[in-house]
Amino acid sequence: MHYLNKDDLQAMERLPRVNLINSLSGYKSANLIGTKSNDGKTNLAVFSSVIHLGSSPALLGFIMRPPVVPRHTYDNISATKLYTINHIHTEQIANAHQTSGKYPEDISEFSACDFKEEYFEDFAPPFVSESRIKMGMRLVEEIPIPSNDCLLIVGEIQHLLLSDDYQKPNGSLDLNQAETVAISGLDSYHSTQHLRDMPYVSKKSLEL
């Protein structure tokens, strides 16, 4: 068995520690978040922290690191209350990861990283045209996480756009068919292979 305690982790050099800790939660979602500033500049950034929060209302969250450096995604969401979440699929990995570069404010990651902006009805922020599963979000609340000054950004789904009919008979989307990828650590991208769907564990089925 290999063992590290809290002090061993803290004593590691920064980069190996960041890589290690980032891989400990397990697989993470892979999304591009699109925003537009009030003066019309678009922004796109890769996030591995988008999570499900609830289905009625339909809420998703993501983690925003402390705003100690310019964070255009955060600034635009704070100012406009709107953003898009777009699944990353297998063919988009290199371009999606490239959005993590620190581009100047006047450069849009859409053009710098070869994504096409797509607009839907009167919803202001851009969707990623190439993505297959995308959502228009309205900011509901920003929740501070005191222990490390991050923010949990909570938003409600306003629009759900699917490039194909990915719904399975039970209502869920077939993410394999959409080729949505998963992330581990900071930078490791994976496709998935469906193993099995498990039935709801009813009270009756408990083998007591």
Added chain:
Amino acid sequence: MHYLNKDDLQAMERLPRVNLINSLSGYKSANLIGTKSNDGKTNLAVFSSVIHLGSSPALLGFIMRPPVVPRHTYDNISATKLYTINHIHTEQIANAHQTSGKYPEDISEFSACDFKEEYFEDFAPPFVSESRIKMGMRLVEEIPIPSNDCLLIVGEIQHLLLSDDYQKPNGSLDLNQAETVAISGLDSYHSTQHLRDMPYVSKKSLEL
């Protein structure tokens, strides 16, 4: 293109809606959370909401639904401030999913679902012996999410136990080698296939 707006989502029947919304964030982590009550009863429950929050200190979070029904995991964490997070690997899927059944308080999911308790030094809650990547956690804070009365439970890693040396040269763990699985929706389990690791996008590398 297939399209649903906020009202379409809200108008869906409960189960298809829950299944659909749960699949929209993308792939989710697959973990078993182990706890022990102050009077020595152990509990084990599958969670797909464990997320990375920060690496210094090493913080993981997970979402706890509103405590309107008995939630033994929550009660034990509140009372003891300690818990374990254990990755689910491919061979554990059926037993891990079975822990989502509503077992009475005096039945431990460890025995009901065929997992072996493992104890490390003087850390009170049980680890899952069969898991390959497992962490002993100390509760740091419970953060209310006002928009749907869920809680974000934040904990710091105290112990990291690995059944093998899964560390890659950059420090991150090779989750493919550990056969850690990913979840989509409520009940769909997937193995992964590594596609590529992307380099850090340096300022220099920006193609402006």
